[in-house]
């Protein structure tokens with residue numbers, strides 16, 4: 001038997017060592033401190049400030065730190081493991097001592113743990129048994145083989161339990177002291193270090209905690225970290241412990257990273273801007289909420305980097321529909337796309353900022369746009385039309401520029417929610433017929449602030465290499481920004497030019513046709529801000545207004561943001577052009593009164609066709625080859641407007657415009673010159689007959705000998721025109737109606753009649 005034992009004993013040793021080495025090798029191979037299962041997602045702003053923390057998979061709050069303040073690492077080592085830097089992960093002497101103690105006192109194996117062994121237990125928590133202790137020891141050796149002391153200490157500090165569901169010293173420091181570990185004093189550090197040893201004491205704050213604290217204090221005193229005086233005076237005086245909530249900002253944006261446990265996410269957000277925008281939205285939520293406007297979204301972009309600085313999906317994440325991310329929700333664009341149509345048209349030379357555009361009741365096919373005010377201004381210049389967001393001039397301009405072209409521009413400009421075809425949108429695309437997200441709109445306005453250089457906006461801190469492309473020119477951008485900077489600000493901002501904080505802000509509002517969306521988009525050289533307000537459930541509300549609901553929020557945000565320089569003039573991209581003063585188009589040789597302005601270098605502005613030469617007789621009437629007397633007429637330059645607008649001569653407020661009549665006796669016009677309404681008869685009462693859709697229209701009839709166009713106006717509204725046709729179907733109102741018919745030469749008739757709808 002002794003022989004057998006002699007033979008098997010070395011075999012047993014060799015086998016044990018082999019097994020040990022195999023496990024060790026396996027441990028080294030599989031250990032991964034980057035494994036995120038024990039860690040939550042931490043979201044940081046561009047300056048490394050914490051924005052939000054998500055729970056780890058095992059429901060713990062854990063916020064990692066990258067570096068350990070000197071005082072903290074010294075204190076931890078002196079209290080937990082004085083020989084940390086010299087042992088190989090395990091202290092055999094201490095283990096043996098503890099083993100014997102445990103045997104003699106009959107306790108379970110405990111104590112004698114180095115920081116490395118504690119870390120081994122933290123990354124893989126197990127019951128305290130001899131077997132597990134051995135695994136722990138092997139793991140500790142493996143950790144030391146694979147990682148440096150600094151890495152081990154850092155991981156320990158990031159995973160150490162700090163009471164409740166708080167894991168890691170940084171997490172504990174924020175939770176109990178509302179401070180980053182870098183700014184803890186030694187008394188707070190000493191208090192913090194006691195927590196892992198008995199986490200429940202945090203709540204009790206009893207004598208035991210004080211004893212533990214005094215032990216830490218005496219350890220760091222013995223290590224020379226604090227002097228005797230400090231030690232004596234600090235004894236028994238624990239740091240004040242509170243219970244602070246973790247930061248919770250940019251919730252809609254940070255939600256996108258939920259479930260990415262163990263990740264640190266660095267956003268481009270600026271925490272102080274984010275917090276301020278959040279509180280501005282909260283404040284306005286009270287004001288707008290009283291008007292039945294429940295939701296506000298806002299986004300701020302840094303123009304130079306195209307990085308998002310503030311992202312508020314809604315004003316109250318926990319309120320009604322508050323979790324909806326309004327920044328990414330497509331909404332009717334109202335008038336916020338108009339500046340880009342004007343810009344493109346200026347670049348192409350279709351108009352200059354001073355060109356007059358028609359604001360008359362107009363039909364574009366069956367499309368009859370109206371202004372929000374329900375009034376028409378006659379001829380207005382392009383700048384005025386854009387500043388006052390007039391609809392007819394914008395539609396007229398789009399009909400000249402082309403829906404298809406504008407549509408493909410919007411696609412190029414990153415509007416990602418155009419799901420219909422251009423023809424499906426038609427001209428209404430410029431009045432909010434299309435939808436866009438505040439995100440995409442901010443991107444487009446930031447392109448404007450960057451003088452046409454398009455780049456995607458983004459919210460991660462890391463540099464992105466997304467490409468840039470020029471989608472419009474610098475000259476047009478500058479001129480458009482100028483026009484937008486002269487738009488009247490909301491009421492409480494009306495004395496803005498007097499403020500020290502005054503800065504140029506180019507801005508545009510939008511209100512969707514159905515009063516569901518209020519927009520305010522503003523740019524300075526530094527920032528682009530877009531505010532949307534309305535109701536996420538799509539409720540209409542007559543109080544919603546881009547200017548009065550969203551506008552004040554926009555200016556509150558700009559008042560907080562750093563003041564920005566004005567946009568600099570891109571001299572090289574502008575050229576001087578001589579304009580006709582009355583029309584704002586390029587002066588022809590007939591335009592006597594002129595003005596010089598700057599236009600984009602690339603533009604070839606249309607020539608004025610309002611000034612024209614017509615033959616006039618001695619009575620001042622226009623004549624033609626049919627009616628002139630040879631030698632009794634002369635050519636005269638007049639300012640003329642298209643015939644279709646002559647029915648609204650009183651709206652045309654252009655000094656030079658003097659309507660000229662054609663010679664009465666001209667044979668070109670035969671019979672009665674004046675149109676006469678025959679039906680309905682003056683003062684008559686008509687009872688309408690019912691049909692399937694309501695009431696049948698009545699066919700009004702005019703007697704007219706001329707062959708030019710007739711314009712039909714019912715109750716002040718232009719309802720259509722006929723050419724060589726003297727009948728027109730009308731849908732009168734109940735009660736009193738006024739029908740007017742005007743020839744293109746300006747002759748008209750008018751009847752008042754009554755209608756009964758039985």
Ligand SMILES: [Zn+2]
Pocket residue numbers: 580581582583587588590591608609610611
């Ligand atoms: Zn002219």
Ligand SMILES: [Zn+2]
Pocket residue numbers: 622623624625626627628662663666667668
């Ligand atoms: Zn004539």
